[in-house]
Amino acid sequence: MPTPYTSTKVESVQRTVDVAIVEDNKRYVNELSLLLSNSPNIKINGCYTSGSEAVEQIRKKKPDVVLIDIGLPDISGVEVIKQISNNGCSTEFLVLTVYDDDKHLFEALQAGAVGYIVKGTTSPEEIEAAIFDVIDGGAPMSRDIAKRVIETFRVNSSSQPKTKFDDLTKRELQILEYISHGYNTRKVAEELYISYETVRTHLKNIYQKLHVHTLVEAILLFKSR
Amino acid sequence: MPTPYTSTKVESVQRTVDVAIVEDNKRYVNELSLLLSNSPNIKINGCYTSGSEAVEQIRKKKPDVVLIDIGLPDISGVEVIKQISNNGCSTEFLVLTVYDDDKHLFEALQAGAVGYIVKGTTSPEEIEAAIFDVIDGGAPMSRDIAKRVIETFRVNSSSQPKTKFDDLTKRELQILEYISHGYNTRKVAEELYISYETVRTHLKNIYQKLHVHTLVEAILLFKSR
DNA sequence: ATTTGAATTCCACATTTGGGGTATTTTACG
DNA sequence: CGTAAAATACCCCAAATGTGGAATTCAAAT
Numbered sequence: 001m002p003t004p005y006t007s008t009k010v011e012s013v014q015r016t017v018d019v020a021i022v023e024d025n026k027r028y029v030n031e032l033s034l035l036l037s038n039s040p041n042i043k044i045n046g047c048y049t050s051g052s053e054a055v056e057q058i059r060k061k062k063p064d065v066v067l068i069d070i071g072l073p074d075i076s077g078v079e080v081i082k083q084i085s086n087n088g089c090s091t092e093f094l095v096l097t098v099y100d101d102d103k104h105l106f107e108a109l110q111a112g113a114v115g116y117i118v119k120g121t122t123s124p125e126e127i128e129a130a131i132f133d134v135i136d137g138g139a140p141m142s143r144d145i146a147k148r149v150i151e152t153f154r155v156n157s158s159s160q161p162k163t164k165f166d167d168l169t170k171r172e173l174q175i176l177e178y179i180s181h182g183y184n185t186r187k188v189a190e191e192l193y194i195s196y197e198t199v200r201t202h203l204k205n206i207y208q209k210l211h212v213h214t215l216v217e218a219i220l221l222f223k224s225r
Numbered sequence: 226m227p228t229p230y231t232s233t234k235v236e237s238v239q240r241t242v243d244v245a246i247v248e249d250n251k252r253y254v255n256e257l258s259l260l261l262s263n264s265p266n267i268k269i270n271g272c273y274t275s276g277s278e279a280v281e282q283i284r285k286k287k288p289d290v291v292l293i294d295i296g297l298p299d300i301s302g303v304e305v306i307k308q309i310s311n312n313g314c315s316t317e318f319l320v321l322t323v324y325d326d327d328k329h330l331f332e333a334l335q336a337g338a339v340g341y342i343v344k345g346t347t348s349p350e351e352i353e354a355a356i357f358d359v360i361d362g363g364a365p366m367s368r369d370i371a372k373r374v375i376e377t378f379r380v381n382s383s384s385q386p387k388t389k390f391d392d393l394t395k396r397e398l399q400i401l402e403y404i405s406h407g408y409n410t411r412k413v414a415e416e417l418y419i420s421y422e423t424v425r426t427h428l429k430n431i432y433q434k435l436h437v438h439t440l441v442e443a444i445l446l447f448k449s450r
Numbered sequence: 451a452t453t454t455g456a457a458t459t460c461c462a463c464a465t466t467t468g469g470g471g472t473a474t475t476t477t478a479c480g
Numbered sequence: 481c482g483t484a485a486a487a488t489a490c491c492c493c494a495a496a497t498g499t500g501g502a503a504t505t506c507a508a509a510t
Contacts, residue, residue: 171487204469456508
């Protein structure tokens with residue numbers, strides 16, 4: 001039971017999908033394009049072995065889905081994605097790569113990739129399913145990729161290394177909250193119905209606890225907490 | 226060809242998986258637990274209809290996977306996840322909910338859920354597959370959920386609405402950069418080998434362009450640019 | 451060749467911050 | 481009930497910031 005990626009209802013796609021491949025390994029391109037051509041609903045729209053060529057041609061031919069490698073000879077795949085998806089076209093990018101690390105993963109996602117599949121851990125049939133998934137509005141990912149993506153949302157919950165902010169009192173945190181929304185000391189005082197001098201006292205105590213000397217430093221810490 | 230979520234190699238799981246269900250709709254619980262019991266490798270470890278009961282029992286019985294609803298009568302499912310996963314235990318949470326909105330999704334992920342499945346769009350078989358996927362280190366998500374998760378990584382790339390920061394000169398941006406690292410005006414001047422007054426002039430111009438009146442406001446804008 | 455924008459420097463003045471106190475009232479907890 | 485922590489408030493002084501104006505240099509564009 002090979003279960004490919006984040007997909008359901010693959011059979012709902014009826015029209016032909018134009019697929020482009022960007023990949024410098026020609027053997028791999030041949031193999032993949034041959035396999036995908038066999039699928040009745042996929043049409044290979046173009047294969048490119050360099051980034052610049054890809055940018056140019058994809059802009060022109062507007063395929064539905066682009067399978068793209070990150071490690072290209074000239075400009076990186078990430079750059080290709082950025083340049084093309086900036087143009088507001090509807091082409092979707094599915095990254096197909098050997099880079100199984102967070103750096104490349106998140107760069108690609110930020111650039112605008114909708115899916116990220118690690119070569120090797122993935123059969124050609126699964127790639128085919130992933131393409132349909134993209135068309136169908138999905139976001140196909142290799143299994144461990146999905147896990148890592150999910151994990152970036154997890155706040156460092158399980159017993160944090162005890163931040164300096166734990167020492168701050170409710171009131172102190174509250175004041176930082178206001179300050180970090182652009183309120184100055186006087187405004188905070190008004191907002192909390194306490195005296196200006198009291199806010200200043202709290203700020204002094206905050207500085208001591210956070211080991212900083214200015215509002216800006218405190219806010220920067222607070223924001224990155 | 227029902228293809229369930231972000232999973233591969235489901236058959237690799239051999240041991241029995243202890244599953245708990247937290248869900249206030251009793252009909253749904255019955256249906257689901259019956260169905261899951263049929264699976265040879267799943268053992269229902271407990272069913273709870275309230276958050277507080279769930280926290281208590283799950284802490285004690287430590288199931289492998291918890292299927293959890295978000296909308297519970299007392300404390301929310303998100304809170305349950307937070308409380309339990311803070312204890313550094315190995316129980317994984319798979320959210321099973323009707324809330325198909327970003328707010329609940331990201332709250333759950335931040336709390337520590339590894340998967341998020343929307344009821345209704347998902348068959349019981351797929352839920353079963355998702356459980357194995359979790360055990361196998363995966364992160365099962367409904368298809369459109371995966372898409373939304375991916376999209377949060379996408380920087381607002383396609384032709385931004387022209388930010389105020391476009392008006393800033395190189396030098397001005399450079400100064401903001403330093404300030405946003407905690408440097409005060411004097412330090413910036415030292416660092417850039419220019420006069421203190423010059424930095425102040427630049428700051429004045431920055432304030433005008435950004436329509437702010439304090440360093441903190443400027444930094445906050447800059448940081449969220 | 452002239453204009454323009456960017457970067458630079460300086461002055462002056464009012465306000466806000468940063469840092470040092472001290473002191474009273476609330477609140478929380480054993 | 482007593483005590484400690486938190487929250488409140490005020491004073492002072494030095495330093496930094498916010499705001500106004502003015503002037504010079506330099507490179508790039510018209």
